[in-house]
Amino acid sequence: MSKLSIREAINQVLHEEMARDDRVVVMGEDVANRDNGGVYGITAGLAEKFGELRVIDTPITESAIIGAAGGAALTGLRPVAELMFIDFLGVCLDQLMNQIAKFRYMFGGGATTPVTIRTMIGAGAGTGPQHSAILYPMLVAIPGIKVVAPSNAYDAKGLLAQAIRDDDPVVFCEHKAIYTEECEVPDEPFTIPFGQARTVCEGTDVTVVAFSRMVLLAEQAATQLAAEGISVEVIDPRTLSPLDDEAILASLQKTGRLVVVDESNPYCSMASEVSSIVVDRGFDYLDAPIRKVTAPHTPVPASPVLELEYVPSVADVEAAIREVVAY
Structure with a gap:
């Protein structure tokens, strides 16, 4: 067991899952930044270890990021897409609500969309009204999407591993005001089943x-x-x-x-x-x-x-x- 922050636990599980399954790819704005690994350092070290074909820096266009993730999932990949702040949900809502969430139903169960969308939520960090909302109730209202919101590093690691391995789309909500909260986390990979309080x-x-x-x-x-x-x-x-x-x-x-x-x-x-x-x-x-x-x-x-x-x-x-x- 190691004492990890939520930020470190998420980074660790991304490294573990990408090493475990070469179908896992990461995409988003600045995720391949070798200096800091994105705005909060979550993807640090991924590009150096797995290369920029699997850690993909995207343009600043949330509709393209989420749309590309949905398409990649349909071809057999397991994308982890970063929607930097949940406030940007409106930009890509059609791709998520009207496409990704419905693929399994539209194709009679013949298609799966194993997309994990990591996004930051919450106030308390001084990031203003357009970067601080809690919009997960909007996502919970959409059939076909699983929604996760961990409160500690142990749960963040186990739930994110489960999300990446899940065959349904999952939105993984990370509260940016608690990224530094620490607790004991197993060193080995593990998952936490969804739907268990x-x-x-x-x-x-x-x-x-x-x-x-x-x-x-x-x-x-x-x-x-x-x-x-x-x-x-x-x-x-x-x-x-x-x-x-x-x-x-x-x-x-x-x-x-x-x-x-x-x-x-x-x-x-x-x-x-x-x-x-x-x-x-x-x-x-x-x-x-x-x-x-x-x-x-x-x-x-x-x-x-x-x-x-x-x-x-x-x-x-x-x-x-x-x-x-x-x-």
């Missing part, structure tokens, strides 16, 4: 379901509230589509209370989806109203001071927990 900490008073960076906030809140005698169970779904409904419902059956923490905007968010599932299938388990902790329904502010207010905080999570426990 992780229980971050066990509790009996309230269930907190959190996504991506918000898992870290929920864990901090759970630790701090334990000193007040409040027992918090934190669930990290890890994959948003497929979503581990059963793990969420099982936790709720034990605690009777639910808080959902999601950095995306409040309408049509993952917080809304989890709340809907619980009301539909677990209403009898609820001893208090569900509380959602989300960003406001605005774009991410450019001002660092306002951005700090925009992103949900540990204090926000604690307040929501206290509210449902006191009900």
